[in-house]
Amino acid sequence: MSALAPRPEWASLLLGASQASRAAYQQHMQAAVTAVDTHLLAPAAIYSGVSPQELAQRLAGLPICPEHGVGLAQASAEAAEQVLAHSVRVHQPTCVAHLHCPTLQAGQVAEVMLSAANQSLDSWDQSPAASVLEQQLCDFLVRLAGLPEQADGVFTSGGTQSNLMGLLLARDRYCAEHFACDVRVAGLPPEAHTLRVLCSEKAHFSVQQSLSLLGLGAQAAIAVAVDADQRINLQACEQALADCKARGERPFALFATAGTTDAGAIDPLPALADLACDHHLWLHVDAAWAGAALLSERLSPRLQGIARADSITLDFHKQFLQPISCGAFLLGDRQHFSLMRLHADYLNPLEDEADGVPNLVYKSLSTTRRFDALKLWLSLRAVGRADMAAMFEYGVDLAQAIAREIAQDEALELGFAPQLNAVLFRHRGQPGMTAEACDALNRRLAQQLFARGVANLSTTRLKQRQFLKMTLLNPLTTLADLRAVLEALRALASVPVSVSAQSHNEVPCV
Known part of the structure; x- marks a missing residue:
């Protein structure tokens, strides 16, 4: 009877001290870094625009647990193309919807x-x-x-x-x-x-x-x-x-x-x-x-x-x-x-x-x-403490600056003066528009900005009405970035709902 022993190929599957394992780790980690750079960091859009239904269909075409694995190189490539490429790019300066931050390089190294x-x-x-x-x-x-x-x-x-x-x-x-x-x-x-x-x-x-x-x-x-x-x-x-x-x-x-x-x-x-x-x-x-x-x-x-x-x-x-x-x-x-x-x-x-x-x-x-x-x-x-503090302070100052511009814009309404680095605002809508239609407009604007990959704004309720929110955690976001978001928002608001929705296969919220 032969002695019980691990299969030789397992050494390259696990992280361990063997030369085969160490070589495989270097290879796959480098491939992962390249995938992040190619599919997550390089694209300029906040999001690819792919619908939830299409994402589900794409991922369903990749069997989760085949009888025999496809190998880490292929599985990693699939993850890059079908997951990373369709993830929210939180490092982009106009990804400002939530308390969802870009990450320090130090945090990535520590991970x-x-x-x-x-x-x-x-x-x-x-x-x-x-x-x-x-x-x-x-x-x-x-x-x-x-x-x-x-x-x-x-x-x-x-x-x-x-x-x-x-x-x-x-x-x-x-x-x-x-x-x-x-x-x-x-x-x-x-x-x-x-x-x-x-x-x-x-x-x-x-x-x-x-x-x-x-x-x-x-x-x-x-x-x-x-x-x-x-x-x-x-x-x-x-x-x-x-x-x-x-x-x-x-x-x-x-x-x-x-x-x-x-x-x-x-x-x-x-x-x-x-x-x-x-x-x-x-x-x-x-x-x-x-x-x-x-x-x-x-x-x-x-x-x-x-x-x-x-x-x-x-x-x-x-x-x-x-x-x-x-x-x-x-x-x-x-x-x-x-x-x-x-x-x-x-x-x-x-x-x-x-x-x-x-x-x-x-x-x-x-x-x-x-x-x-x-x-x-x-x-x-x-x-260090000084730069960590300065990045927070920058976001607070940026919120004050864009809030002042929103308050002076006749098309926009500021919710209230920001206390930290969140800014609540809304588009006032077109003349004669009902409050409910204006709420629907603001929800649609957030959806369309995201679908186009321009920006990620969150929606919330304030004074019983629908508001949009910028949460400015990214210290690389500039006032020019936020002005561009507001410009895109005003342009979308001027497009009739039916034309806008049809041209981008979007169903406006009502």
Whole structure:
């Protein structure tokens, strides 16, 4: 009987130390870089214009799992031609629809390194250097936010996971203090249906999503009205608290936003911190967007009060210009991590903890977890605080500049003066056009600009009407780029709907 042995050809399929594997890795990675350059970076259009139906048809013609593989060279070429070529080109200066950033070169280099290393942050022996580096980076972020000495943090997949963690710990602390209930062991107490969280009506939808996942239901979120600047209204917040208690409900957390998705509005953090303190509420600050202002001497005063938060969300694949996914959750008192801590001998043995071996798994909702901290670490090391801050500041200044021009344009309406680097505006439509027809026009304009590959603008509602939005995260976007987008938008708006739709096989939204 022959000895059991791997097949020789497997060496070139896996990343390993053999010469065959190393040669194959060099070859395929170089081919991937060339494909990115050819199909993603070289084209000038934001998008190819191919419809969802045509994309589905093209990809369906490539069997996902053939009996015998086609080889990495062919499969990679197919991915380049059918996936990269029809992806949104987020690096283009007129791709300004969402909080979807171009990426730093440092982040791309780090992605190659961390993917190849394939460290898993759920135990020390799976991620020695990664565990140490992530902890040191969390310590830096804690200091950057001005949190107390007992603060700590952990990397997450992004803002939604961080917001979930903040509300989870807030819920469990309240249950422990008021009901003597350890939710990890006993589940939710009977009084859980009375628990409430107060947030701005413009807060991220993950508040309701998190409360649903936590067994409290989306109805546990009390949406508080905003002021003219889209910030939570303090008087309305105080009244909502009083109303909750009058109804026999139990508010346990105050959810503040530092950078609302549409307006970039920052809630009044010092006043909210006072309110949370007075009513013994957990203060969570969702700084997924504006958290990068902590790097800026000019913008950081806008986050005054954030150091008093019980927990903070940071999101690095927005204003920190990192590849998706990359975020962090900061906790004002590391002892609160014990509210979610569970023990497993195969992951966090007590002996290792006694010996000072770092173990991050008890701080995370994820077990297996990527070494995303390397992206931020490499970027901060390579670029430095000053340039990181300057790129954010440039976007804020650019938003102010284009907003001034929109406000002076008779064909356009500015939603409000931008607070960070988001600009809401709309086309006023033609004389005699109904409000509903004007809404449809603005939706159509966004669709047509995208279909033509000219620009990517998002749509949202403001004052019960349809608005367009530019989110200016790209520090290479110029005022001339944005003027060209507005010029194209005005030109499209002057074309009758029927002619425009027919000539480009587009169905206008109604």
